[in-house]
Amino acid sequence: MTPRQRLWLFAFGAAGLVACYLWAFAGLPGFGNYPGPYGPAILRQVIAQTNATAAVSAINFEYRGFDTVGEEFILFTAAAGMAVVLRRLRGERQGEQGEESPAEQAASRQVPATSSAVRVVSVLLVGPTAVIGWWLATHAQTNPSGGFQGGVILATAFFLVYLSGEFLVFRRLSPVVALDVAEAVGAGGFAAVGLTAVAMSLPYLYNYLPLGTIPGAISSSGTIALISFLVGIEVAAAFVLIIGELLDQTLLRGGGRERRQGGGQGRRQREESA
Amino acid sequence: MMQVFPFLVVAWIVLMGLYGMVTSRDLIHLIVCLIVVQSSTYVLLLGVGYVTGGVAPYFFDISPHVKAVDPVVQALTLTDVVVEAAVTALLLSFAVQAHKRFGTLDPHELAPFKG
Numbered sequence: 001m002t003p004r005q006r007l008w009l010f011a012f013g014a015a016g017l018v019a020c021y022l023w024a025f026a027g028l029p030g031f032g033n034y035p036g037p038y039g040p041a042i043l044r045q046v047i048a049q050t051n052a053t054a055a056v057s058a059i060n061f062e063y064r065g066f067d068t069v070g071e072e073f074i075l076f077t078a079a080a081g082m083a084v085v086l087r088r089l090r091g092e093r094q095g096e097q098g099e100e101s102p103a104e105q106a107a108s109r110q111v112p113a114t115s116s117a118v119r120v121v122s123v124l125l126v127g128p129t130a131v132i133g134w135w136l137a138t139h140a141q142t143n144p145s146g147g148f149q150g151g152v153i154l155a156t157a158f159f160l161v162y163l164s165g166e167f168l169v170f171r172r173l174s175p176v177v178a179l180d181v182a183e184a185v186g187a188g189g190f191a192a193v194g195l196t197a198v199a200m201s202l203p204y205l206y207n208y209l210p211l212g213t214i215p216g217a218i219s220s221s222g223t224i225a226l227i228s229f230l231v232g233i234e235v236a237a238a239f240v241l242i243i244g245e246l247l248d249q250t251l252l253r254g255g256g257r258e259r260r261q262g263g264g265q266g267r268r269q270r271e272e273s274a
Numbered sequence: 275m276m277q278v279f280p281f282l283v284v285a286w287i288v289l290m291g292l293y294g295m296v297t298s299r300d301l302i303h304l305i306v307c308l309i310v311v312q313s314s315t316y317v318l319l320l321g322v323g324y325v326t327g328g329v330a331p332y333f334f335d336i337s338p339h340v341k342a343v344d345p346v347v348q349a350l351t352l353t354d355v356v357v358e359a360a361v362t363a364l365l366l367s368f369a370v371q372a373h374k375r376f377g378t379l380d381p382h383e384l385a386p387f388k389g
Binding site: 030074081082216 | 276279281284322330332333334343347349359363367368370
């Protein structure tokens with residue numbers, strides 16, 4: 001199919017899509033006229049029932065907590081899936097003489113050195129970024145925050161280390177084994193909080209911790225704050241793992257998984273070369 | 275017009291993303307276009323849940339009786355963002371493998387997949 005034919009086919013399909021969209025929009029209640037009843041019902045009850053002032057976190061980690069378990073395991077599976085897809089395949093990069101693999105070409109490529117402005121700014125930002133990420137992950141019950149947002153920002157602190165030109169420091173700060181453990185503790189901890197409720201003969205993910213007295217306080221909202229923190233750990237570990245996996249592909253020969261199998265030997269080699 | 279304007283924006287974002295995907299000559303570009311398509315769902319969800327004059331559903335420093343927008347669709351949007359990040363990560367790793375295997379990121383030059 002030529003590009004022109006593809007475009008015509010697309011125009012045909014897009015016209016049908018637009019027609020269906022307009023038809024569907026005609027049936028919506030109109031912007032600003034949300035009819036409920038689910039959202040308004042939660043808004044009326046949320047503080048009395050959970051002592052969390054952040055309705056969105058309460059929904060994520062309490063009312064729809066079961067969905068969020070699934071959501072967290074989607075991210076968990078994606079990180080695991082990437083490790084599988086990007087593992088070193090048998091025979092890869094061993095074979096043909098004279099022919100360089102993309103990774104080998106990348107190794108010999110001349111890269112401009114990181115400018116000192118970028119280095120200084122990224123090193124300066126590492127601390128504040130980590131603090132903000134931690135704060136977001138631990139204040140889900142109070143503010144527009146939570147484990148997912150906090151975890152991503154916490155992971156950004158690690159990427160700032162990489163951005164400052166210190167790939168090897170980034171790798172030393174985030175060994176794959178530690179990331180795997182952190183990810184498993186975060187994801188498993190969430191599921192375990194739910195199972196603890198079952199063990200106490202309560203419904204799965206029932207909020208069995210004391211709710212505190214002041215709405216929105218750090219000690220309030222029971223399992224919402226705990227689950228959010230666990231999610232934060234899981235998300236941060238998953239993102240560092242995912243980006244680390246991709247950086248390994250471009251910057252080092254061999255994937256992160258392989259070095260891990262090599263154990264101490266690989267690490268020693270890297271330190272010598274550093 | 276204001277009644278449907280956000281939803282027209284949704285349709286526009288979807289179409290632009292799809293157009294980019296159809297005409298794409300690079301797998302990374304194609305994945306970014308897919309992100310554009312998915313980001314239309316954020317606009318749709320937040321648009322559906324908006325209540326005229328409503329505030330964000332956070333009551334730490336305001337009365338819980340103030341009119342607020344729907345928090346359920348906002349929670350759904352959060353799920354949406356996480357799933358998008360997961361899907362993007364997996365697709366990018368497939369792009370890395372495709373480049374290793376075929377030496378190109380142009381979808382037109384990729385050999386038809388064999389089982």
